[in-house]
Amino acid sequence: MGVEKLQSLRGMVDLLPAQLPAWQHVEAVARDHFRRAGLNEIRTPLLEVTELFARGIGEATDVVGKEMYSFEDRSQRRCTLRPEGTASVVRAVLEHGLLSQGPQRLWYGGPMFRYERPQAGRQRQFHQIGLEFLGAADPRSDAEAIAIAWDLLTALGASGLALELNSLGDANDRAAYRQALVGWLEQRREQLDPEACERIATNPLRILDSKNPATQAVLAEAPLLIDHLSAASRQRFEQVRQLLDRLAIPYQLNPRLVRGLDYYAHTAFEITSDQLGAQATVCGGGRYDGLVEQLGGPPTAAIGWAIGLERLIVLLERAGAAGAAVAVPAVYVVSRGPLAEAMALDLAMQLRRRGQAAELDLSGAAFSRQLKRADRSGAPWAVVIGESEAEQGVVLLKDLLGGGAEQRLSPPAVLAHLTGSAS
RNA sequence: GCGGGCGUAGCCAAGUGGUUAAGGCAGCGGCUUGUGGCGCCGCCAUUCGGGGGUUCAAGUCCCCUCGCUCGCCCCA
Numbered sequence: 209m210g211v212e213k214l215q216s217l218r219g220m221v222d223l224l225p226a227q228l229p230a231w232q233h234v235e236a237v238a239r240d241h242f243r244r245a246g247l248n249e250i251r252t253p254l255l256e257v258t259e260l261f262a263r264g265i266g267e268a269t270d271v272v273g274k275e276m277y278s279f280e281d282r283s284q285r286r287c288t289l290r291p292e293g294t295a296s297v298v299r300a301v302l303e304h305g306l307l308s309q310g311p312q313r314l315w316y317g318g319p320m321f322r323y324e325r326p327q328a329g330r331q332r333q334f335h336q337i338g339l340e341f342l343g344a345a346d347p348r349s350d351a352e353a354i355a356i357a358w359d360l361l362t363a364l365g366a367s368g369l370a371l372e373l374n375s376l377g378d379a380n381d382r383a384a385y386r387q388a389l390v391g392w393l394e395q396r397r398e399q400l401d402p403e404a405c406e407r408i409a410t411n412p413l414r415i416l417d418s419k420n421p422a423t424q425a426v427l428a429e430a431p432l433l434i435d436h437l438s439a440a441s442r443q444r445f446e447q448v449r450q451l452l453d454r455l456a457i458p459y460q461l462n463p464r465l466v467r468g469l470d471y472y473a474h475t476a477f478e479i480t481s482d483q484l485g486a487q488a489t490v491c492g493g494g495r496y497d498g499l500v501e502q503l504g505g506p507p508t509a510a511i512g513w514a515i516g517l518e519r520l521i522v523l524l525e526r527a528g529a530a531g532a533a534v535a536v537p538a539v540y541v542v543s544r545g546p547l548a549e550a551m552a553l554d555l556a557m558q559l560r561r562r563g564q565a566a567e568l569d570l571s572g573a574a575f576s577r578q579l580k581r582a583d584r585s586g587a588p589w590a591v592v593i594g595e596s597e598a599e600q601g602v603v604l605l606k607d608l609l610g611g612g613a614e615q616r617l618s619p620p621a622v623l624a625h626l627t628g629s630a631s
Numbered sequence: 632g633c634g635g636g637c638g639u640a641g642c643c644a645a646g647u648g649g650u651u652a653a654g655g656c657a658g659c660g661g662c663u664u665g666u667g668g669c670g671c672c673g674c675c676a677u678u679c680g681g682g683g684g685u686u687c688a689a690g691u692c693c694c695c696u697c698g699c700u701c702g703c704c705c706c707a
Binding site: 215218269270271274275292320322324325326327328329330334335336338403467469478485486487489490491492493513514515516517518519520542544545573574575576577578579580581582583584590592594595596604606608612614 | 632633659660661662663664665666667668680697698699700701702703704705706707
């Protein structure tokens with residue numbers, strides 16, 4: 209039969225005109241928050257050398273191990289569509305020597321790609337906005353980064369938010385803890401689910417995150433990372449907490465919060481909402497003091513986070529805080545007959561040149577049809593041009609919101625009337 | 632990658648093996664060859680995501696496949 213219908217790839221979704229006002233609203237509010245916080249935008253390529261993510265995110269992670277869109281280009285270079293933003297931002301900052309100009313306060317936004325099973329709030333192409341402070345070691349930067357995320361989400365009207373906080377300590381702390389945890393887990397191997405057993409060798413910290421109730425029950429007694437922090441790490445965490453208290457940002461300590469990407473250290477946090485179902489995390493982030501060095505740069509303290517826009521917009525819709533409707537024209541121009549139609553195009557363009565949103569009806573249908581559309585467009589004014597008006601060089605200006613009263617005016621008078629200039 | 636549910640027009644949706652696939656919204660045309668919001672009339676699925684099978688007969692049953700969805704996993 210007919211030609212096979214084409215459709216978008218699985219997990220790749222279109223954003224249609226009716227949805228975009230909500231997106232644009234979120235983006236505008238985010239931009240404004242970033243501007244006031246003294247952040248500068250950075251844009252990096254969607255496609256990067258695979259090694260950037262392998263080295264930056266960690267080979268043992270799920271994201272790198274099984275979720276990347278990787279392929280060889282025509283010159284046999286290993287390429288990957290970015291699964292997250294931080295590694296690219298760090299690469300760009302190093303490549304262009306931006307750190308020599310001092311600490312960098314950056315934000316970014318755009319599509320990310322992960323080959324996962326699509327689900328509510330989880331697509332294969334999804335969008336994040338995020339910020340990165342590079343060269344920021346002070347505990348105040350942790351609190352500031354979190355506060356900016358919290359303020360942004362709150363300002364947008366997100367509801368049911370909770371901030372979960374943990375400290376992962378530094379590399380030494382984690383090595384010590386890892387040893388203690390592995391020892392403890394080995395003793396209880398037979399009580400753990402098979403997946404957890406596998407992870408004892410590969411990524412034991414992630415076992416703490418297990419959703420398996422039986423495993424969680426066993427883990428209730430497990431040693432905690434927080435108890436293996438050095439005095440300095442502990443003190444640092446305490447400072448961050450005090451600053452958050454001072455900012456009146458509520459949080460819950462979650463000693464089991466272990467972020468999936470390898471580069472995190474010290475502060476780790478997630479902002480979740482109880483309105484989102486399984487994919488509850490709207491914002492995730494933390495400190496990644498080792499990453500810059502790992503990617504070939506100087507030792508550089510850093511912290512950042514990312515917000516998932518699809519999830520955020522779902523959240524705003526559920527909270528009834530979604531954006532405005534699609535654009536409404538100021539004038540709807542209706543015409544019939546060759547002379548009138550030419551005049552209508554000219555008038556519409558002149559209105560646009562003067563800053564007005566003018567919609568031109570090109571259907572050539574009966575006036576009743578055209579006016580029906582004018583009414584539905586929501587425009588407060590219609591300009592009506594028929595053959596007799598066109599011959600006399602005048603147009604009718606019709607008030608669609610009031611009683612529908614019409615004035616006969618010359619084109620310059622209409623322009624003056626609709627653009628608010630003195631008539 | 633694993634498990635459950637679902638798939639009728641642009642959208643919502645009736646239909647539960649018997650042969651012309653309800654209805655509503657939107658769209659298009661007309662009543663009104665020049666006037667909107669209301670009304671009335673007409674048009675809008677040779678076909679039920681796609682393919683195969685069972686049957687005299689399939690949107691309805693079976694298999695495969697694609698997609699959506701919910702959960703697991705992971706994460707934003």
